[in-house]
Amino acid sequence: MAEKSIPFCPLMSAGNTIEVVCTQERCAWYLKNYKMCSMYILAHSAALDIQEKQKK
16 A cells, blocks of 8 residues: 655754644645645756756
8 A cells, every 4th residue: 555645844844853744735835736835846946957057
């Protein structure tokens, strides 16, 4: 049986000893169309940008 992963809020969890669960559609940072936090999208985009610059 596959386990469902519970999304954690990267902003509210930062610096805490416990992770705070993402409130999804009740959060201003949550992107409903992508079904994920905009912070994850920004971080992924930045990582891809860094990888591209390292290739040059």
